[in-house]
Amino acid sequence: MKRFIWMGAGIAIGVLAMRKFQTTKQALGPESLNRAVAGVADSIAEFAHALREGMTEREADLRAALGIDSADDVKTR
Template identity: 50%
Template sequence: MKRIVWLGVGVAIGVIAYQKITEARSMASPGGVNRAIGQLADSISHFADQVREGMGEREAELRRGLGLDS
């Protein structure tokens, strides 16, 4: 029974290692690096858009609170 459990653990570790190696290999290729940089740029752009939107909402709240909206 113990051997079957350890065999299962070994197979699971092997599958995970194979997936990680395949992922690292695809990221090491020139297209993988470009894709990763593109995803990072998209994430940064999305974050900046959210910050700008939040700033606009907060500015509108402050203007209403101070009575500057005429």
């Protein structure tokens, strides 16, 4: 009787270990890595877009404060 309990426990641990191995294998697969890289790339693109919007808004504020109408009015050295 005791052997059946230990055998059942061993089988259960083996099944759980195999399931964990399969999920880890899928998580590290090419499709999953592609999704992760795409997510990072999207986040970077969104950040860059927000940064450009902020720069444009700040530039408009500075132009209004300095009385400059367009970029053509700015003289470079």
